[in-house]
Amino acid sequence: MDYPVANHPADIEKSAGTLNVSSRSTSNEIVASEPAPPIPIPPKLRTWNQRIENLTGLEARGIKRVLPEERHAASGSAYAQMAMLWFSANISANNLAVGLLGPLLFGLGFTDSAMCAFGGILVGSAATAYMSIWGAQSGNRTMIVLRYFMGYWPAKLPCLLNMILMIGYGTIDCIIGGQILSAVSGGSMSIVVGIVIVALISWVIAVFGMALFQRYERYAWAPQLFVLLILIGSAGRSFNASLQSTDLLTGEPLTGGPLTAARLSFFSLQLSVPVSWSAASSDFYVYDPENTRPWKSFSLTMLGLTLSFMFVNLIGIGLGSGTFANPAWLEADGISSGALILAGYDGLGQFGKFCGVVVALGLINNNVPGTYASALGFQVLGRYGKMVPRYLWVCVIVLIYFVCAVAGRNNLFDILSNFVALMGYWTMIMVAIVLEEHLIFRRGKLFDWTAWEDQKTLPLGIAAMVAFLLGWVGAIIGMYQHWYIGPVAIKVGGVGADIGVWLGCAFAMVVFVPLRWWELRRFGR
DSSP states (O other): OOOOOBTOGGGOOOOSSEEOOSOOOOTTOOOOSSOOOOEEOOHHHHHHHHHHHTSTTOBOOOSSOOOGGGSOOOOHHHHHHHHHHHHHHHSSHHHHHHHHHHHHTSOOOHHHHHHHHHHHHHHHHHHHHHHHHHHHHHOOOHHHHTHHHHOTTTTHHHHHHHHHHHHHHHHHHHHHHHHHHHHHTTTSSOHHHHHHHHHHHHHHHHHHOHHHHHHHHHHHHHHHHHHHHHHHHHHGGGOOTTOOOBOTTTOOBOOHHHHHHHHHHHHHHHHHHHHGGGGTGGGGGTTSOTTOOHHHHHHHHHHHHHHHHHHHHHHHHHHHHHTTTOHHHHHHHHHOHHHHHHHTTTTSHHHHHHHHHHHHHTHHHHHHHHHHHHHHHHHHHOHHHHHSOHHHHHHHHHHHHHHHHHHTTTOHHHIIIIIHHHHHHHHHHHHHHHHHIIIIISTTOOOOGGGTTOTTTSOOOHHHHHHHHHHHHHHHHHOBOSSOBOTTGGGGGGTOOOOHHHHHHHHHHHHHHHHHHHHHHHHOO
């Protein structure tokens, strides 16, 4: 399975002396009535850019649609890659760390944590799998596809939020990788050095783009699976499967309303992790055949996501449960999450440290797709962003999350418990709007995927924008975070729970349908 790379004519969005940021038509393409004027590029800059894009294996394409004739042929290996990509990207220590939060933050027992995790993972993965079906059908990136559901201008807001989301996950990946590598060295290597290593390797792979990134993910899951199975064998005897849900402040058993609140909050947190990929899931299928059946994209994406998330979260829950009976693990948890993961390899000597290094480097699997997707976001935001090549935006993204990781390296749990849930709010609101537009207003209708820059054809997005913003109102009154507790959230279970994702979706779904009906009647698109 080959992906177009280097200086393929179809990949070039530059002309001899200018960058034409408008979409030029083909025989079946709709053309905007007033295309944006071209932006001049200095000759030296153009020459320098062409030399870089001529490097073997480098993907020069930005957000321009991948035409059907430019894609690779259908094959069993190509379909297997769909599932393998998601399994490889998410069988990583950052998702394992989310599993720790069930026992260590919410006070849930092993069974409660596992059931909440599995339920949240299924719902979040289904949302991402649904959003993935548009990549092969359209040849467009996720944030471009969103223009067909939310409008040209309103779609820029989710694009900006997605960039923040992916930078946040890049920050988390770098911190956990740095913590593990520091723990492996016995503290002789600082966390900052570990952060540099994870960020640098992620940068190299993401700069070269889709071909190298897909090839890397095709094999990178194997060493991760091996060392995580070793971790189960080494640490499994200390997993406390009989641990009951307990109030971490009083030591009393959790029952009734407080137990329900803890379950709901952890369920929502677990949902928020896989659904965060929904704003990028189509990006990785644009080179797949146009006739790829939606159920195949959905099923294979769902398979890769659920298997990886359930596997690593169960390990994380096991490690978290073991800290209540294993003093060494409790001490390691006081240092960092990375130290706790490494403590699971105690007794294996140098081999255990080697396994810890592999686990740390496995965070690159998770970091590269997000870096790649967020770099494309700069080009979606506007014509000047599109002027800058994709590989330069990768450099900017990596630099940002490197700085954030260094600054937040001692506050991982706060970042995990607050940032992840916060980002889950808007992604579920977005998916809800797309789902309603698709099933209610677009059922049985064809999309003109060539008109991805034609503002005269795309929806105005009034209904989508209002629904999205009112969805945020619902999320705000239902969120439960360290820095803010919504007036509705505080009433759940008598102690408070995070229901922001549910209220956000409910508000958006109720508002969108009548507003969209009015918009179609009033403007016809």
